[in-house]
Structures are given as C-alpha cells and as structure tokens.
Amino acid sequence: MGDVSTKISIEHLTYKYPFAKNVSLEDITLSIDAGQSIGIIGRNGAGKSTLCYVLSGLIPRFFHGKITGKVTIDGEDVPTMPVEKLIRKVGLVLQNPFSQISGAKMTVYEEVAFGLENLGIEKDEMHERIDTVLRQFDLYKKKDENPFELSGGQLQRLAIASVLVLKPEILILDEPTSQLDPRGTTEVFETISQLKTLGITILIVEHKFEKLVEYVDKIALLHEGKLLGYDTAEHIFSTSEIETYGVGQPIYTALCKRMGLKKANGYYPVSFGETVALLNGLKGSGMDRRTYNG
Amino acid sequence: MKVLSLYVENDTFIHKLEPITKLLYALISIVITFLFPSIMVGAVFVAFSLLLAISAKVFKRMLLLLNVVLIVLLSMVIIQGLFYRQNVTPAFKLWGLTFYKEGLLYSLLLIVRVVNMIISFGVLILTTRPSDLVDNLVQKGLSPRFGYVLASVLQIIPQMLSTTSTITDAQRSRGLETEGNLFQRFSAFFALLGPLVLNSLVEARERAMAIEIRGFSVEGKRTFVRQIPETKADRWIKISLYVAFIVAVVWRIILWVM
Amino acid sequence: MAKNSKLTTAILVLIPVAVGINYAGKLFASALKLPLWLDSIGTMLSAVLAGPIVGAISGAINNIIYGLTTDPVSFVYALTSIGIGVSVGFLAKGKMFNNAFRTLLSGLIVALVATVISVPINVVFWGGQTGNVWGDALFAFLQSKNVGIWVSSFFDEIVVDLVDKVLCVFITFGIFKALPKTLVYTFKGEE
Ligand SMILES: Nc1ncnc2c1ncn2[C@@H]1O[C@H](COP(=O)(O)OP(=O)(O)OP(=O)(O)O)[C@@H](O)[C@H]1O
Numbered sequence: 001m002g003d004v005s006t007k008i009s010i011e012h013l014t015y016k017y018p019f020a021k022n023v024s025l026e027d028i029t030l031s032i033d034a035g036q037s038i039g040i041i042g043r044n045g046a047g048k049s050t051l052c053y054v055l056s057g058l059i060p061r062f063f064h065g066k067i068t069g070k071v072t073i074d075g076e077d078v079p080t081m082p083v084e085k086l087i088r089k090v091g092l093v094l095q096n097p098f099s100q101i102s103g104a105k106m107t108v109y110e111e112v113a114f115g116l117e118n119l120g121i122e123k124d125e126m127h128e129r130i131d132t133v134l135r136q137f138d139l140y141k142k143k144d145e146n147p148f149e150l151s152g153g154q155l156q157r158l159a160i161a162s163v164l165v166l167k168p169e170i171l172i173l174d175e176p177t178s179q180l181d182p183r184g185t186t187e188v189f190e191t192i193s194q195l196k197t198l199g200i201t202i203l204i205v206e207h208k209f210e211k212l213v214e215y216v217d218k219i220a221l222l223h224e225g226k227l228l229g230y231d232t233a234e235h236i237f238s239t240s241e242i243e244t245y246g247v248g249q250p251i252y253t254a255l256c257k258r259m260g261l262k263k264a265n266g267y268y269p270v271s272f273g274e275t276v277a278l279l280n281g282l283k284g285s286g287m288d289r290r291t292y293n294g
Numbered sequence: 295m296k297v298l299s300l301y302v303e304n305d306t307f308i309h310k311l312e313p314i315t316k317l318l319y320a321l322i323s324i325v326i327t328f329l330f331p332s333i334m335v336g337a338v339f340v341a342f343s344l345l346l347a348i349s350a351k352v353f354k355r356m357l358l359l360l361n362v363v364l365i366v367l368l369s370m371v372i373i374q375g376l377f378y379r380q381n382v383t384p385a386f387k388l389w390g391l392t393f394y395k396e397g398l399l400y401s402l403l404l405i406v407r408v409v410n411m412i413i414s415f416g417v418l419i420l421t422t423r424p425s426d427l428v429d430n431l432v433q434k435g436l437s438p439r440f441g442y443v444l445a446s447v448l449q450i451i452p453q454m455l456s457t458t459s460t461i462t463d464a465q466r467s468r469g470l471e472t473e474g475n476l477f478q479r480f481s482a483f484f485a486l487l488g489p490l491v492l493n494s495l496v497e498a499r500e501r502a503m504a505i506e507i508r509g510f511s512v513e514g515k516r517t518f519v520r521q522i523p524e525t526k527a528d529r530w531i532k533i534s535l536y537v538a539f540i541v542a543v544v545w546r547i548i549l550w551v552m
Numbered sequence: 553m554a555k556n557s558k559l560t561t562a563i564l565v566l567i568p569v570a571v572g573i574n575y576a577g578k579l580f581a582s583a584l585k586l587p588l589w590l591d592s593i594g595t596m597l598s599a600v601l602a603g604p605i606v607g608a609i610s611g612a613i614n615n616i617i618y619g620l621t622t623d624p625v626s627f628v629y630a631l632t633s634i635g636i637g638v639s640v641g642f643l644a645k646g647k648m649f650n651n652a653f654r655t656l657l658s659g660l661i662v663a664l665v666a667t668v669i670s671v672p673i674n675v676v677f678w679g680g681q682t683g684n685v686w687g688d689a690l691f692a693f694l695q696s697k698n699v700g701i702w703v704s705s706f707f708d709e710i711v712v713d714l715v716d717k718v719l720c721v722f723i724t725f726g727i728f729k730a731l732p733k734t735l736v737y738t739f740k741g742e743e
C-alpha cells in the first residue's frame with residue numbers, strides 16, 4: 001500500500017450563524033485521507049453546505065458567527081490560514097451555475113482567467129493553464145463565447161474549470177447537479193471521475209445517490225448538524241434507521257431491502273452493478289429468473 | 295441581450311485607440327465647451343466629434359442616441375425663445391407668439407453643449423468594448439475591486455432583467471392585476487419587485503462567495519489576461535488634449551481677469 | 553475576505569444588483585403604466601442595507617452605466633443619485649424609518665435633497681427645464697409670469713420628485729422589512 005496521509009481533519013467542530021437560533025453544525029469529528037472521494041448526504045438543513053463553507057474558509061471569513069473546535073488541512077489550521085494559501089488548497093463549486101459566474105468577464109476564456117489574475121499568475125503560465133482546463137472540460141470551442149450563453153451543464157463545467165485552474169488539492173462540490181438536467185448531471189459526474197484519477201481529494205454533496213455511490217469511497221451522513229455516520233455506502237444505506245433521517249436511499253438498496261436480498265457480506269447492494277451481480281448470482285444458485293424479470 | 299452595451303464591433307482607427315484616450319477626449323471637450331459661453335467653440339467641437347463618429351462608422355447609431363434628447367432640445371428652443379429672462383429683441387412671430395433673439399441664441403448654446411457631450415461620449419461608448427474600458431482603467435490604477443463592480447454591472451443587469459420577464463409571467467398566471475386601477479397596479483408593482491429583490495440578493499451572496507473562493511480579496515500584484523496596449527497615436531492624442539486643456543483654462547482665466 | 557476594508561466583497565456585489573433593481577423598478581413602472589419613474593429603489597435599498605457611502609456609490613454607478621448605455625445626459629445627474637443614496641443612508645442610520653410618519657418625513661427630505669441638487673444641473677444644462685412634461689409646463693408658466701429661473705426650475709423639479717421619491721422610500725422600506733435577517737446582515741458594512 002502507498003502511504004496514505006490524512007488530508008483533512010475535523011475535531012469537535014461546532015458552528016452557529018449570526019442571528020441564527022440554533023447551531024448549524026454540532027460537535028463534528030471526522031478525517032479524510034488524501035485522494036479519497038467523500039459523499040456528504042443529509043436532508044435539507046442538515047448542515048451540508050455549512051460544512052463545505054467551513055472547509056473552504058468562507059466560515060469564518062465570509063460568514064462570521066461562532067465557531068469552535070479544530071479544522072485542519074495538511075495539519076494547518078483552516079480558519080486562520082492565509083487566504084492565498086487556502087485558495088491553492090481548496091476549491092469550492094456551488095449549486096447554482098449562474099450565480100457562480102463572476103459576471104465581470106465577457107468570454108469563457110477570461111472567466112477562467114479571473115482567479116489567476118487575482119493571484120497574479122504570470123501571463124504565459126496563465127494561458128497555458130487556461131488552455132489545459134478548457135480542453136480538459138471540453139470547453140475550448142466555447143472559449144470566445146459569453147459565459148451567460150452556455151447551457152446549465154456547460155456553465156457548471158465552466159465553474160469547475162474556473163476553480164480547478166487554480167490547482168487546488170481538494171475540490172468541494174455542493175450539490176453541483178441539482179439544477180441540471182440528466183445530460184448536464186452526467187457531464188459533471190464524468191468530470192468528477194476524471195478528477196479522481198488525478199489524485200484530487202473530493203467532497204461532494206449530492207442527492208442523486210445512484211450516481212453518487214459509483215464515485216465515492218465513503219459517505220458522511222449529517223442530520224440536524226450532527227454527523228450520524230461516516231462509512232462506506234453499503235454500511236450507511238444498509239442500516240434500518242436511514243429512512244428516519246429523511247434522506248432516502250439508492251433505488252437499488254430500497255428494492256433489495258424490500259425483497260430481502262443481501263450481499264454475501266451481509267449488506268444490501270447500493271448500485272446498479274452490485275444489484276445485477278447479486279441477481280445473476282441468485283439465478284446461478286437455482287432461483288427462477290422469471291421471478292425477477294417480471 | 296447578454297451584455298448591456300452599445301458597442302459596435304468594427305476595426306477602424308478610432309476602435310483601435312486606447313479606451314482611456316477616447317474617455318479623455320470626451321471629458322476635455324465637454325469641459326472646454328462649458329468653460330466658454332460661445333456657440334462657435336461648441337460648434338467646432340460638435341463638428342469635430344461628428345467627424346470622429348463618421349470615421350468610426352457609427353454615425354447612424356449616433357443619430358439614435360441624439361434622438362433620445364430631441365424633444366427636450368426642441369422644447370428648450372421654445373421655452374427659452376419665448377420666456378428667457380434677458381429677451382428684448384424680437385426675432386420672429388409664430389401663431390401670435392413672439393420669439394426673441396436672446397432666448398434663441400441661449401438655447402442654441404445649450405444645445406451645442408449637450409449635443410457635443412452626447413457625441414463625444416457616444417464615440418467612446420459605440421467604439422469601445424465595455425470590459426476593455428474597465429480593464430484599461432484598472433491597468434492605469436483604478437482599484438480592481440471597483441473595476442469589478444463596473445464590469446459586472448453590465449452583465450448582471452441584463453441577467454436580472456431576463457428574470458423579470460419570468461417573474462412577470464409567473465405573477466400574471468396567478469391572476470396578478472396589471473391593468474386595474476392605480477391602487478391595484480401599485481400592489482402589482484410590489485408583487486413583482488419583491489421576489490426579484492429577494493432572489494437577486496440571494497444570488498448576490500452566492501456570487502460574492504464564489505469570487506472570494508477564486509481569490510478576489512487576495513492582496514498583492516495582479517496580472518491581466520487582456521493587456522490593452524497604448525499606441526504611439528494614443529500618446530500624441532493625449533498630449534494634444536492636455537495641451538488644449540491647459541490653453542483653454544489659461545485663456546479663460548485671462549478673459550476673466552481682463 | 554478583506555477584513556479591514558469597509559467595502560466587503562458582498563457589498564461590492566450588492567452594487568450591481570442595486571443598479572439592476574433601479575432598472576427593474578423603472579421597467580415595471582412603465583409596464584404597469586404607473587405615472588412615475590420609481591427608478592431609485594435599488595439605490596435606496598443599498599443605502600439602507602450597507603450605509604450612505606454604498607448608497608452614494610450605487611447612485612453614481614447607476615447614472616454612469618445609464619449614461620454609458622442609454623442616455624449620455626444621465627451622467628450629470630449622478631450627483632442627484634449620490635445625494636439620494638447618502639440621505640437615505642443617513643436617515644436609515646438615524647432610525648428615521650421606524651414608523652409611517654417618520655418614513656413620510658424621510659421621503660420628503662429625500663425629495664428635497666434630490667431637488668436641491670438637480671436644480672443647478674437643470675439650469676446649467678437645460679436652462680432650467682427637467683424634460684418632464686408636467687414639470688416643464690409649470691416651468692414655462694412661471695417663466696412667462698417673470699418668476700426667476702431658479703425658483704421656476706425648483707418647482708419644475710419638485711412637482712416631479714415629491715411623489716416619486718416619497719413612494720420609492722415607502723416601497724424600499726416595505727421590501728427591506730420583509731427580507732430575512734440572516735440575508736440582510738451579509739450586506740452590512742463593518743462598523
Ligand atoms: N446564512 C445563514 N444564516 C443563518 N442560518 C443559516 C444560514 N445558512 C443556513 N442556515 C441554517 O443552518 C442550517 C444548515 O443549513 P445548510 O444550508 O448547511 O443545510 P444543507 O444541508 O446544505 O441544506 P440544503 O439541502 O437545503 O442545501 C439550517 O437550519 C439553515 O436554516
């Protein structure tokens with residue numbers, strides 16, 4: 001095994017927004033290894049976005065309020081890290097593709113340049129980096145178009161590209177596909193699987209569990225600001241309480257729970273592939289296939 | 295409409311000038327026409343500004359710009375011609391109303407000033423990509439944060455206005471009164487503007503977060519992906535403008551003193 | 553993430569939105585055939601949210617942008633917009649919007665400020681006119697009665713501004729009161 005190191009460490013994190021009645025995060029402790037992909041799930045108001053804001057430094061820099069506990073990246077304290085440094089470590093992609101566009105740039109190319117200009121990256125390197133990400137995200141043909149003329153999926157890819165051009169080691173995506181159609185969703189997930197191969201640590205908040213489970217190593221389950229589970233998808237979704245947290249589950253897990261079909265390791269399948277494999281296994285063991293073909 | 299702008303793309307000499315050069319021309323020509331209460335001075339600048347507009351191939355667009363103030367200019371001729379305080383010399387009679395020479399000349403002075411203002415700024419606006427003007431100003435020392443505001447205004451407004459039509463439709467389908475009496479129409483105004491304000495503020499907060507994440511508040515040297523070059527022509531034009539400006543101010547002071 | 557500057561990023565992003573609200577107000581007013589402009593609600597809202605300086609900047613940029621894109625004459629009235637932003641900002645700070653009576657009083661003050669700034673501009677650029685039909689008719693009438701140009705122009709302007717600004721102030725406050733607190737604080741200038 002290669003040497004796996006802890007990338008992000010959160011200890012007893014509690015946070016309350018200004019003017020809020022209750023805390024939005026309560027005593028969260030978790031750690032994430034370098035290169036891992038983590039899914040964050042929980043129902044509305046669970047604190048998923050808030051956690052993303054803490055990790056990307058928007059809390060406490062943009063949202064003030066009361067934060068306690070310890071959050072570190074590569075052993076360095078996130079709330080007090082210099083912004084220039086933090087930006088090179090963490091990138092954040094938000095939900096609404098439109099409001100993430102800077103709005104100050106008239107072409108896709110210049111939009112991607114926005115962050116590089118802010119950081120004072122030299123011109124040659126700037127062009128090189130922009131060309132690379134535009135090609136990587138299949139936006140090169142669009143480089144002279146106005147960002148606001150792109151489709152939702154393209155716009156969200158542009159948002160990801162504009163963040164990745166700063167070469168962060170960690171990418172956080174907060175419901176990146178919730179406003180996209182199936183095609184846009186597929187585009188974004190394909191992008192994410194590319195990033196995994198580059199060794200980037202990924203955190204993704206997502207409600208489309210069938211897609212999510214295919215891409216993540218572990219899932220963090222939040223509920224009313226508390227971390228209720230942090231484990232592999234099959235562990236998280238196999239529990240019977242999962243339904244009480246109002247988050248739902250992958251359709252395949254729900255189906256198999258209903259039919260009482262477990263994998264050999266005692267957990268329910270979470271993905272299409274696992275379910276098919278399980279069913280095929282059953283077929284081999286003498287069950288009548290017609291039962292399952294309808 | 296994706297960008298709020300009157301920019302007409304082309305490749306003329308005027309288009310290729312540095313935006314700041316054109317801005318400087320507009321400002322200095324306006325100041326000079328207001329320094330001298332002379333129709334001649336105003337007319338010279340109007341003619342010159344028109345020449346620039348023609349050579350930049352934006353003459354037709356310029357007429358549209360002037361059209362906006364046409365009515366006011368006409369009403370100025372009438373009101374000043376009839377009622378200007380220093381009116382003494384009758385010029386002509388129309389439908390029993392006496393127009394006076396002093397008032398007509400005064401309105402003419404006002405008109406050349408306003409027309410020059412519109413044409414000289416028009417040349418800047420019609421021949422300059424708005425974001426180039428902003429980039430140019432930032433490269434010459436305007437705060438980049440302030441530059442961001444100017445540049446984003448031009449795109450955010452059309453964006454917001456495109457949502458207004460969505461909101462209008464949604465409210466209509468809920469039976470919103472857009473025709474009724476004055477009171478009903480005022481309530482309709484509230485119902486339309488309220489949601490728009492809330493939405494745009496939520497989006498503004500998100501946009502602020504998104505640009506923070508991309509280093510908007512990082513202090514220190516910035517670089518520019520589009521560098522706006524200063525040509526030799528720009529330098530000469532700027533020098534002549536400064537000279538003209540100084541001459542005008544000095545001359546004005548001398549006239550005052552004497 | 554600038555800690556010491558008053559113009560936080562949230563505020564900078566608020567400014568274009570304020571200008572957009574001005575545009576939208578004007579658009580809705582004409583779509584509903586309301587006999588007013590209602591085009592300074594954004595400027596006022598930004599002043600209430602973030603204070604007089606931000607109100608002034610929103611007002612100035614509003615007219616600069618309007619001048620750059622539609623009507624170059626609007627440049628010179630930037631001063632009026634600045635006055636509106638500043639006065640609303642200070643009135644909001646002075647709790648002058650706590651009840652309907654105070655709000656009305658504030659509306660009158662804003663209208664007066666706008667008029668006092670606009671009149672010299674009208675005199676210099678237009679010989680005293682405003683370009684509004686009703687106002688200009690009154691102006692012509694007063695001029696024909698030999699009333700001084702400044703006084704005539706003052707009345708020309710104030711008949712137009714009075715109703716418009718008072719209504720804008722009320723609408724601004726109606727909207728402001730309805731906004732969630734957790735959103736509003738984001739745009740507060742640091743004390
Ligand atoms: N700016 C804010 N000020 C005050 N309270 C807030 C703010 N933003 C969120 N909250 C509150 O914090 C809690 C967690 O919100 P958060 O946005 O993190 O939830 P979420 O899991 O991302 O939900 P969703 O699925 O709706 O995006 C909620 O109760 C919410 O009302």
Ligand SMILES: [Mg+2]
Nearest residue numbers: 048049050174
């Ligand atoms: Mg969220």
